[in-house]
Amino acid sequence: xxVVSQHPSRVICKSGTSVKxxxxxxxxxxxxxxxxxxxxxxxxxxMATSNEGSKATYEQGVEKDKFLINHxxxxxxxxxxTSAHPEDSSFYICSAAGWDNEQFFGPGTRLTVL
Amino acid sequence: xxxxxQMEGPxxxxxxxxxxxxxxxxxxxxxxLFWYVQYPGEGLQLLLKATKADDKGSNKGFEATYRKETxxxxxxxxxxxxxxxxxxxxxxxxxxxxxxxxxxxxxLIVHP
Numbered sequence: 001x002x003v004v005s006q007h008p009s010r011v012i013c014k015s016g017t018s019v020k021x022x023x024x025x026x027x028x029x030x031x032x033x034x035x036x037x038x039x040x041x042x043x044x045x046x047m048a049t050s051n052e053g054s055k056a057t058y059e060q061g062v063e064k065d066k067f068l069i070n071h072x073x074x075x076x077x078x079x080x081x082t083s084a085h086p087e088d089s090s091f092y093i094c095s096a097a098g099w100d101n102e103q104f105f106g107p108g109t110r111l112t113v114l
Numbered sequence: 115x116x117x118x119x120q121m122e123g124p125x126x127x128x129x130x131x132x133x134x135x136x137x138x139x140x141x142x143x144x145x146x147l148f149w150y151v152q153y154p155g156e157g158l159q160l161l162l163k164a165t166k167a168d169d170k171g172s173n174k175g176f177e178a179t180y181r182k183e184t185x186x187x188x189x190x191x192x193x194x195x196x197x198x199x200x201x202x203x204x205x206x207x208x209x210x211x212x213x214x215x216x217x218x219x220x221x222l223i224v225h226p
Contacts, residue, residue, distance in 0.1 A: 006157070034213070043203065043216045044158070093157045101212035105150075108157040 002028050004096045006106035013084055014114055021079045021109045023094030030096035033077035034103065035069060038091040050077055084113045116141045120204050120217035127194055127224050135189040135220045137178075137204035145208035147171075147180050147187040152201045152219070161189075161202070199224045 003026040013019050023033060032051050036044040048069050050056035056069035066088075068080040077096075081088055089112050095103040121136040139145065146165045150158040162171030167182035176191045187204060201221050205214040 004157075032212070041219075041221070043218045046213060049213070095158075097212055103212070103214065104160075105158040108155075110155070 002096075002098070002102075002104040004030075004094065004104045004106040006092075006094055006109050008109060009107065010110045010112075012112045012114065015085050016083055018080055018082045019084055019111060021081075021092055021094075021111075023077045023079070023096065023106050025075045025096040025098075025104070028096075028098045029074040030077075030098060031074065032097045032101075033071055034095045034097070035067070035077075035079050036093045036095070038093060038108075044093060047079075081111065084111070086113045089113045116145070116206060116208050116215045118204050118206055118215055118217035120202075120220050123201075123219075123221040125220060125222050127222070129196055129224055129226050130193045131224075133189070133191040133194045133198075133222065135202055135204075135222070137187045137189065137217060139185050139187065139204070139206050141185075141206055141208040141215075143208050145206040147178070148205040148207070148214065149176070149178055149187070149189050150203040150205060150216075152203065154200070158203065194222070194224045196224045196226055198222060 005024045007022045035047045047062045048056045048058045050069050050071035058064045071077040093108045095105045097103045117140045148163045149161040151161045162173040164171040164180035170179045178189045201219045203219045204217040
């Protein structure tokens with residue numbers, strides 16, 4: 001089956017620093033990747049959709065200058081949380097979809113901002 | 115718009131008990147329906163899916179039947195195990211969109 005990895009799985013950083021999270025599709029080419037945020041005991045909130053080689057489409061209310069998304073290749077997308085603050089602490093999950101649009105989810109990244 | 119409603123949890127059961135987690139939906143057109151499972155500290159995994167009315171999705175002893183007349187996709191398992199403890203999300207895709215609409219998730223806790 002299709003495998004999506006995320007790195008790192010956990011990250012702790014100081015307030016004001018930037019953090020980069022990688023999402024890779026390991027055995028298929030992902031034409032589209034998605035970034036979600038999950039608050040404790042809540043569902044997933046779609047943050048943005050990115051297509052390889054083009055700018056990401058952000059959902060309403062998501063700051064594009066704070067959450068920078070790069071989709072440089074068909075197997076890699078990155079989410080950079082810039083100038084992170086404690087309220088950015090969350091579980092970030094990516095998913096990747098191939099030509100058939102079936103989404104496969106990564107294992108998630110736990111971000112803690114001190 | 116599209117929406118998914120799941121029963122509130124947590125659902126607490128003893129091992130080998132019967133499980134039902136209710137899910138109903140509102141959607142335009144004919145959605146595809148999904149159940150995802152999230153184990154503690156992990157991302158989502160697709161558990162099962164059904165793409166048209168009366169289809170039954172099944173995997174790992176879990177089943178769900180796409181009921182168009184009641185707009186439901188309830189998840190069932192005849193005998194749960196401790197290892198089934200997780201959060202279960204019902205979701206749909208509709209209207210040609212490839213972005214799922216998720217329910218809020220239902221936590222399942224299975225005691226030995």
